[in-house]
Amino acid sequence: MRLTHIQKQVICESAVKYFGADAHVWLFGSRVDDESKGGDIDLYIESQSQDAAGLITAKLQFLRECHKKIGEQKIDVVLRRAGQSLDLPIYRIARQTGVLLQ
Template identity: 45%
Template sequence: MRVSNSDIAHIKKTAKSIFGNSCEVYLFGSRVSNDTKGGDLDLLIRTNDPTQLLTKKLTFKARVKQLIGDQKIDVIVRSASAPDEQDHIYQEALKGQLL
């Protein structure tokens, strides 16, 4: 996994402050499966509070970039109580690393 412990701590703390303490954060994509340099930061956030998800997502991305530096971050936010079984990206993200 190509994310520092410090960055993981910032990501988790920021997610919990925005999406609630019960949210889950998954790292998926090349940062999990490939140890070479490069690749964007792909994150899935599962939350029990499905209100204002777009606003929360944008706030999360902005805060994380302030904390870990300006890099490409892709974030998927889904309600944990109503997962979309047809969303293939979501299903792949769940196979990633739970942070």
């Protein structure tokens, strides 16, 4: 996994702050591969919140805080709210190939 300890800590702490202590965060994509170089930080977050508008706000605040603390780095967030019946392929791929951070 190609995240520094600080990056992982910032991501996890920010996820708790904006999505709640029961949120789960996976790192997926090229950053999971230790042999790769570069690449953006791809995160898949499952939140227990049902409030779609609140989750959008939380996502923006989460990204702002991450950029502020770890620098202007491309971070992509795939967000899934609890109880969502739609099961997109990206959700399965992120969970199957990703690394659970929290």
